[in-house]
Amino acid sequence: MKPFGMIPFFIPHIGCPYVCTFCNQSRITGQSGISHLTPEYIRQTIKDYIGSKRNDKFWEVAFYGGSFTAIHSDLQHTLLEPAYEMLRQGIIDGIRCSTRPDAVGDEAISLLQSYGVKTVELGVQSMNDQILVDAKRGHTAQEVVDAVDRLKQRGMTVGVQLLPGLKxxxxxxxLETAIAVVKLKPDFVRIYPVLVIENTELAEQYRSGEYKPLSTDQAITYCAFLKEWFESHNIEVIRTGLQSTDELDSGDSLLAGPYEPAMGELVVNEQFKQRIERCFDEHFSESALGDQYTYNFSPLSNHYSHKDKCRTHANNTDRLMKHRIVISYPRSLTSKVRGLKNRNILYFQEAYPQFNIEWCEDSTRNTVRCCIDGLQYVL
Structure with missing residues (x-):
């Protein structure tokens, strides 16, 4: 399949009936207003993006930032017409938009389909009603369920956007959100850890001490768990973390929170770290070593907890050093398994000094494996 070529048009706050506590789309995107989004501008932007690479990608126009189906229908027609013209001419391959779960009634879906829109992304954020109330979203978790069901019944591709780390x-x-989203069976998910942006209610809550943002490590942990959970249920996670922008990188708009341009890579690193630890948990179980050395992994604690960790390490060092542990991986996954700047290697050296762990590229395989005492676990 061809890679996606996204042609984004931002409509910050347009159509939004509420001001969410966390939201300042103009600050996030570095754009304000949509007066420049004339039909000719849209046509020319599409041509500029594609250039001479028409056959290199699956080109798709995307209307992001506001609640597309909640804006006046006349404006929807104005924005969609030039994109649909390009679609009919075969210059692009698809059109998508993002909107609110409570703004996709049958009439709204019919309008989208009349212009060839096949993908709708819903700003879900959370499936916990109290979190939605505190964030001033203006919709409920049940409205998310109804919206996804309605869109899928009409044959639409459905994406879900989540914001872990809200108040x-x-x-x-x-976990509540993870379980509920899997039941929805969306086609894909985006995960954006919450950032504290200037000129938002969340910024005021942060300054007053009412809100504490996630640390980068917490955000990576949440995202890794969600990504692993969704992927294990055959739901693709197409992005973790906001895309880097000049506005965010400058620091003028970002007040606090886990902004990390390499968030996607760090999340994958964390996934492999957790998978390796699960191998340890399975191999060095209570049945193998007795009560004095037990690993208990739980996504709620997000780490392996050890009974009397320091004392147990000292008592079992000689015994455990006899175990040979080899982590092998194809070259294409080297940075993902070892971690950005070898962060996973350093983690295991510090967390498991009693183990002798070897990290080896293996070009004969296309999977990651953890070998302990000759017993192999495929990650």
Missing amino acids: GETWETI
Whole structure:
């Protein structure tokens, strides 16, 4: 399949009936207003993006930033017409938009389909009603369920956008959202850890001490769990973390929160770290070593907890050093398994000093494996 070529048009805040506590789209995108989005501008932008690479990608126009189906229908027609013209001419391959779960009634879906729109992304954020209330979203979790069901019945491709780290977020609410989203069976998910942007209510809550943002490590942990959970249920996660922009990189708009341009890479690193630790958990189980050395992994604690860790390490060092552990991976996955700047290697050296772990590229395989005492676990 061809890679996607996204041609984004931002409509910050347009159509939004509420001001969410976390939202300042103009600051995030570096754009304000849509007066420049004339039909001719849209046509020319599409041509500029594609250039001479028409056959290199699956080109798709995307209307992001606001609640597309909640804006006046006349404006929807104005924005969609030039994109649909390009679609009919075969210059692009698709059109998508993002909107609110409570703004996709049958009439709204019919309008989109009349212009060839096949993909709708819903700003879900959380499936916990109290979090939605605190964030001033103006919709409920049940409205998300109804919206996804309605879109899928009409044959639309459905994406879900999540914002882990909103006020009131805990591991329990993360799990609640993860389980609920899997039941929706969306076609894909985007995960954006919450950032504190200037000129938002969340910024005021942060300054007053009412809101504490996620640390980068917490955000990576939440995202890794969600990504692993969705992928294990055959739901693709197409992005983790906001895309880097000049506005965010300058620091003028970003007040606090886990902004990390390499978030996607770090999340994949964390996934492999957790998979390796699960191998340890399975191999060095209570049945193998007795009560004195037990690993208990839980996504709620997000790490392996050890009984009397320091004392147990000292008592079992000689015994455990006899175990040979080899982590092997194809070259294409080297940076993902070893971690950005070898962060996973350094983690295991510090967390498991009693183990002798070897990290080896293996060009004969296309999978990642953890070999302990000759017993192989495929990650």
